[in-house]
Amino acid sequence: MPLIVQKYGGSSLSSLKRIKKVAQRVLQVKTEGNDIVTVVSAMGDTTDELLALALQLNSHPPKRELDMLLSTGEIVCCALLSMALRSLGAKSVSFSG
Numbered sequence: 001m002p003l004i005v006q007k008y009g010g011s012s013l014s015s016l017k018r019i020k021k022v023a024q025r026v027l028q029v030k031t032e033g034n035d036i037v038t039v040v041s042a043m044g045d046t047t048d049e050l051l052a053l054a055l056q057l058n059s060h061p062p063k064r065e066l067d068m069l070l071s072t073g074e075i076v077c078c079a080l081l082s083m084a085l086r087s088l089g090a091k092s093v094s095f096s097g
Helices: 016-031 046-057 063-087
Strands: 004-008 037-038
Touching: 004 016, 016 037, 016 046, 016 063, 046 063
Parallel strands: 004 037
Antiparallel strands: none
């Protein structure tokens, strides 16, 4: 089976409706006989919103803490996409790190 890697950005994942649409696309690739790895960004403007919050607290946030904060957007979206795939009957596991 060929391995397909797909990356979806924030605008493609900006709502639950769009996440469901991405899940359908991912499942279609799988049903065509491919293995698939899907990489996601945070939903919509989540990264910008989190950065704005950090800057309100500290104009020079520590890089480690900023990385930790911004990664939460991707983690949320990754889990939601996995849930959407499972709701369609697909096997799915989310990973981060």
